[in-house]
Every structure is written in structure tokens, then in C-alpha cells.
Amino acid sequence: MRSFDFAPLLRSSIGYENLNRLVDAATRGEGSAYPPYNIEKVGEDAYRISMAVAGFGEDDLDVTVHENVLIVSGRVSEREEEETREFLHRGIGTRAFERRFELADTIQVTDAGYENGLLNIDLVREIPEEKRPRKIAIGGQPKIEAVKNEDREAA
Structure with a gap:
């Protein structure tokens, strides 16, 4: 290691x-490399994750964001018609999966869609006003206001 x-x-x-x-x-x-996916930059502060999930329906997929981690999972639903079908070759994988993506603090998931066997997840970089560059004035003493005990109790 x-x-x-x-x-x-x-x-x-x-x-x-x-x-x-x-x-x-x-x-x-x-x-595991399953399922395959692409990450593309679609704008200055916009991204898209496209994941090939052929064989899964929208109800079989779950997209969750928890503590800056995007979790995409798929579960195999019980399909009665597949039990009666006889496959000579089965190349379309429908096994359960979970794929995790670490997100920066400024990345937000804005949308998810399913079309033609692809799960598309749109992300955007949103920099909060307090994190944007700002000019700091150079002065004499730092201006720190003490919080009074009455203000603390009111909050």
C-alpha cells in the first residue's frame, strides 16, 4: 500500500x-466497474453523471445525497416473466449495485432523469456568497463586537 x-x-x-x-x-x-458511467462537464459550473443502467426501471434505482456523498444504487426487482423465460445468452446485467461519488462542498445535485437506459444526474457548482472572493480592508484595530449575555439568552 x-x-x-x-x-x-x-x-x-x-x-x-x-x-x-x-x-x-x-x-x-x-x-467493480459495474455499471459503467461517464462524468462530463456540460457548462462552466455544471456537470452530468450518465450511468448505463439497462435492464433497470426507474423504480429499481435510488439516488441519494448524504454528507457530500452521492449514492446511486440499483436493486433487482422480482420479475415473474423472467422466471418463465429461457435465455440462451444473458449479456444485460441486472445485478444489484451501489456506486458512490464524493462531492465537494459547493456541488449540489439539481436533477436526475432516466432515458433510453441511461440514468442522468445533473450537478451544479454553487459557491455561497460567504465563500466568494472578497476584498478585505486593511485598517487599525480589528472590529470584533462582543456578544452580550442578554443576546445569547435570547437566541
């Missing part, structure tokens, strides 16, 4: 505590 020393990078970076975990996950790789 490879180990990376991020100390030189972290000396001048703040808030990248998860970097080591993300690199470990990336170097480990995923065990």
Missing part, C-alpha cells in the same frame, strides 16, 4: 483534512 506525505502541502492549506482519506480511496480503486 502506498502512503503519501501531505505535510508539505498541508503547511500552507487550511481545511483539507479529508485529503488523505480521498487519496487513499482513489488509489484503492473500486472493486
